[in-house]
Amino acid sequence: MLQQTKLCIAAAAGILSHNLIFIRNEHHIQAPQLFRSFLLLSLFLFIGEARIWALSESSQAARASALIVLSYSASLFTSIAIYRIFFHKLRKFPGPIGARVSKFWHVGKLLSQPNFRVLDELHQQFGDFVRTGPNEISIRSPSAMAEINGPGSKCTKAPFYDLLLPRTSIITTRNKSFHDQRRRIWDHGFGAKALNQYEPQVNHYTSILTSAISQRLGTPLDVTSWFHYLSFDLMGQLSFGKSFNMLATGKRHFAIDLMRDGMTLLGLFTPMPWLARIGFSIPGVASGWKSMFVWSDAQMRERIDREDDGENNDITSWLINASRENDSLEADRSWLNGDAFGIIIAGSDTTATTLVMLFYHLALDPSQISKIRSELDQLDANPDARALQSLPHLNGAINETLRLHPPVPSAGLRESPPEGVTIASTFIPGSTVLCLPVYSLHRLPSCFERPLEFIPERWYSEPELVHDKGAFAPFFQGRFGCVGKNLALMEIRSVTAALLSRYDLGFAPGTGRGEAVERDMGDQFTATPGRLELVFTERNRKTEG
Numbered sequence: 436m437l438q439q440t441k442l443c444i445a446a447a448a449g450i451l452s453h454n455l456i457f458i459r460n461e462h463h464i465q466a467p468q469l470f471r472s473f474l475l476l477s478l479f480l481f482i483g484e485a486r487i488w489a490l491s492e493s494s495q496a497a498r499a500s501a502l503i504v505l506s507y508s509a510s511l512f513t514s515i516a517i518y519r520i521f522f523h524k525l526r527k528f529p530g531p532i533g534a535r536v537s538k539f540w541h542v543g544k545l546l547s548q549p550n551f552r553v554l555d556e557l558h559q560q561f562g563d564f565v566r567t568g569p570n571e572i573s574i575r576s577p578s579a580m581a582e583i584n585g586p587g588s589k590c591t592k593a594p595f596y597d598l599l600l601p602r603t604s605i606i607t608t609r610n611k612s613f614h615d616q617r618r619r620i621w622d623h624g625f626g627a628k629a630l631n632q633y634e635p636q637v638n639h640y641t642s643i644l645t646s647a648i649s650q651r652l653g654t655p656l657d658v659t660s661w662f663h664y665l666s667f668d669l670m671g672q673l674s675f676g677k678s679f680n681m682l683a684t685g686k687r688h689f690a691i692d693l694m695r696d697g698m699t700l701l702g703l704f705t706p707m708p709w710l711a712r713i714g715f716s717i718p719g720v721a722s723g724w725k726s727m728f729v730w731s732d733a734q735m736r737e738r739i740d741r742e743d744d745g746e747n748n749d750i751t752s753w754l755i756n757a758s759r760e761n762d763s764l765e766a767d768r769s770w771l772n773g774d775a776f777g778i779i780i781a782g783s784d785t786t787a788t789t790l791v792m793l794f795y796h797l798a799l800d801p802s803q804i805s806k807i808r809s810e811l812d813q814l815d816a817n818p819d820a821r822a823l824q825s826l827p828h829l830n831g832a833i834n835e836t837l838r839l840h841p842p843v844p845s846a847g848l849r850e851s852p853p854e855g856v857t858i859a860s861t862f863i864p865g866s867t868v869l870c871l872p873v874y875s876l877h878r879l880p881s882c883f884e885r886p887l888e889f890i891p892e893r894w895y896s897e898p899e900l901v902h903d904k905g906a907f908a909p910f911f912q913g914r915f916g917c918v919g920k921n922l923a924l925m926e927i928r929s930v931t932a933a934l935l936s937r938y939d940l941g942f943a944p945g946t947g948r949g950e951a952v953e954r955d956m957g958d959q960f961t962a963t964p965g966r967l968e969l970v971f972t973e974r975n976r977k978t979e980g
């Protein structure tokens with residue numbers, strides 16, 4: 436009888452804790468503490484059962500306390516499920532029943548498919564607004580990007596960005612005024628003057644890649660790896676003032692492997708930041724990721740301590756100099772550490788993925804190479820960034836690549852303001868997580884004619900093939916939009932021009948038509964293309980039409 440009373444009290448506590456605590460506010464930041472408290476309470480319960488009720492057998496005490504914990508958990512989760520299915524503010528939005536109940540449904544899906552494909556299938560099944568989690572709506576509407584991220588929007592970054600707290604950076608901060616302050620400093624680092632100063636670095640790393648390829652002509656080259664070597668080396672230079680030397684050695688740097696470790700976890704647990712925070716708090720879990728932070732902080736310490744030559748040759752120098760001018764170098768340390776790491780994450784995978792997918796399309800359709808070459812052949816032998824910026828087919832091909840394979844295909848979660856927001860004429864209640872599935876948006880037939888085809892001309896001579904330009908947002912837009920867009924485009928144009936001017940290319944024997952690169956595409960916040968092997972040969976001008 437006494438045991439039954441305890442079970443009833445535990446069940447009541449489950450319902451109460453849901454309705455009084457968990458239903459309100461965000462709890463992902465305290466998730467590790469809550470989890471530890473839960474384990475501790477269960478332990479105390481067990482000790483209490485063993486001592487107070489003088490149960491002689493410890494197995495009896497374990498059974499009694501386990502039943503109490505089970506009763507609490509069962510009523511807590513039943514209360515949560517009933518609420519989420521029948522009473523939640525998002526109950527009217529369509530979506531799979533599993534997603535309404537728990538984000539575990541989403542994580543389960545990610546075990547077998549990348550997020551951008553999961554979301555695309557959901558939109559095909561349920562339409563433009565899909566409830567993809569208890570408190571999340573995915574919106575596939577061309578106007579959504581501007582309405583959520585454009586001027587005047589009150590939407591903020593979603594709880595996902597708290598994943599790495601207390602580490603902070605421009606990319607992860609959810610505090611609008613902190614973000615605005617940092618963004619002003621960052622914007623200086625990407626102005627016209629700054630970009631001119633980075634151009635020689637971009638050209639330098641492009642020429643190292645070109646000569647690495649010249650030593651490997653006629654043999655299969657894993658360009659997925661080599662374009663990553665290039666972008667990581669360049670971003671290492673622009674953030675820590677030194678390269679990872681991957682182009683020179685032809686090998687991955689250990690720090691990049693550590694980072695990849697963390698990104699894999701990040702990709703899987705994007706839908707459940709609270710679970711990821713519990714995971715990160717367990718010693719031994721994501722140890723590579725933690726070692727990467729230690730390594731990256733040490734690089735930044737070295738970079739700051741290095742004598743300043745007064746030149747702003749890299750992105751970090753703009754950030755450090757701003758802190759020096761404000762006399763806040765020490766106070767800003769955690770921002771500087773986070774931002775330097777952010778440059779590597781935000782600037783490397785994204786640019787490399789674009790290059791890989793662009794060269795995949797060039798190999799699929801060599802007529803694209805001829806069209807770009809006919810533009811390049813009108814320029815000097817080593818055209819500068821400004822000249823490349825004006826070539827319509829080259830830039831059309833880059834846009835088409837970014838449209839079909841956006842490097843940030845499903846991330847960039849936002850949160851609606853407490854009073855709610857109207858998007859594409861649909862009211863979304865307050866504090867809802869908003870997902871913008873850019874991959875699906877970019878393939879909407881209502882926005883792009885022949886949406887699955889690679890047609891660079893749609894961006895210059897055939898504008899009728901674009902019905903709604905607002906649907907194209909590989910860099911997002913507004914205050915949280917990509918600050919590095921112009922640098923990324925400079926890098927992509929420079930590498931493409933240098934390689935196409937010198938080399939012919941084709942798929943490596945035995946790799947078909949490079950299907951693996953799309954088939955094995957992952958989504959770990961940034962897209963990670965599969966292996967693409969190409970064979971480069973000296974350009975044969977005689978065979979050109």
Ligand code: HEM
Nearest residue numbers: 606778781782785786842843847910911915917918919923
């Ligand atoms: C093709 C290449 C690139 C693409 C497609 C791209 C795309 C994006 C997207 C979609 C966002 C918004 C992400 C979010 O809200 O979570 C973003 C933010 C950002 N990107 Fe890029 N990016 C590229 C290259 C770069 C490069 C080269 C840098 C240089 C460091 C960079 C630095 C950043 C930073 C710092 C942010 C955060 C901006 C803020 O919150 O104010 N990106 N990028």
